[in-house]
Amino acid sequence: MSFRQHYKLVTKQAIRWFPGHMGKGLRQMQQKLKSVDCLIEVHDARIPLSGRNPEFKNTIGGIKPHILVLNKKDLSDNKMHSRISERIKETEGIDHVIFTNCKDQQCPGIKKVMPLASDLIINSNRYNRTDEKDFCVMVIGVPNVGKSSLLNVMRNRHLNKKKATTVGAIAGITRSVMQKIKISEDPLIYMIDTPGILEPKIKDDEMGMKLALSGCLPDHLVGEDLIADYLLFWMNSQSRFEYVKHMGLEAPTDSIVEVLIAGANKLGKTKKLKTYDGSITVLPDVLMAAQFFIRAFRNGEFGKVNLDRDAFR
Ligand SMILES: Nc1nc2c(ncn2[C@@H]2O[C@H](COP(=O)(O)OP(=O)(O)OP(=O)(O)O)[C@@H](O)[C@H]2O)c(=O)[nH]1
Ligand SMILES: [Mg+2]
Structure with a gap:
């Protein structure tokens, strides 16, 4: 892989x-x-x-x-x-x-x-x-x-x-x-006590995603799917595959879509979507799956981490 x-x-x-x-x-x-x-x-x-x-x-x-x-x-x-x-x-x-x-x-x-x-x-x-x-x-x-x-x-x-x-x-x-x-x-x-203050423009994208994953920005603003994708990228880059079982996957993957669909299926969460002809399609609720994935990370369920670890190699 x-x-x-x-x-x-x-x-x-x-x-x-x-x-x-x-x-x-x-x-x-x-x-x-x-x-x-x-x-x-x-x-x-x-x-x-x-x-x-x-x-x-x-x-x-x-x-x-x-x-x-x-x-x-x-x-x-x-x-x-x-x-x-x-x-x-x-x-x-x-x-x-x-x-x-x-x-x-x-x-x-x-x-x-x-x-x-x-x-x-x-x-x-x-x-x-x-x-x-x-x-x-x-x-x-x-x-x-x-x-x-x-x-x-x-x-x-x-x-x-x-x-x-x-x-x-x-x-x-x-x-x-x-x-x-x-x-x-x-x-x-x-x-x-003072309000939390970010720099007005975060120039480094990866740094921005690390902040988002750590909860320093509102999740919905960045997008839970994007945060989940960064989490997946980071875990794979560290060969940490604790997510596989947690998200109901068979094996590690680099595809966030696969992770979120498996997660939604594991949770049994679906979302009804009305199509243009008026019929209803039932889809896996990937937003819920992304939130479930991020929450596990933030609760420490994937272990203790240092997202800046690569800077110490
Ligand atoms: N696991 C863990 N959670 C913590 C720790 N310290 C704070 N938290 C949690 O982190 C979250 C944010 O804590 P706050 O004290 O509100 O953070 P803040 O920096 O004042 O946040 P803003 O006012 O929004 O800038 C809360 O859910 C806390 O319970 C800690 O040492 N460990
Ligand atoms: Mg505060």
């Missing part, structure tokens, strides 16, 4: 999602910078090298201490974590990379975030904020990576308080820069 060697986006339009709240959010974040002592950039550990918004570096990064939190560690291939940290340090000069799972209070990475942030702030030049007793940390990142979850888990851990900001499985839950929220009493630390 031979598979595609390279991924090529079949649509003419590039992957792009930059609704109004993102531009506004970025401006609000710039305005808030004066009252911030440290930036915590959250990203998805399954795409450690791809898809981070370069605007953060250009417009808000630079002078404040910066921690990169690679979240959803529970879904990412942990054998690669130290190489990822080294690579990011080498290429970007970011010394502080922490892997976290926001669903686990006891995660060692979660325990490290705030002590590290306080240390960095104490040892930094706080400029206009030297006399302020409280520390203020802003979380930034692309959509759906777990920024609000991080704030909640910190608040819960240090103050034993329940959720303060809304979390959700679809991209674009937080819509604007929020009021600062207290997450620790001693030292007194506040955190500002």
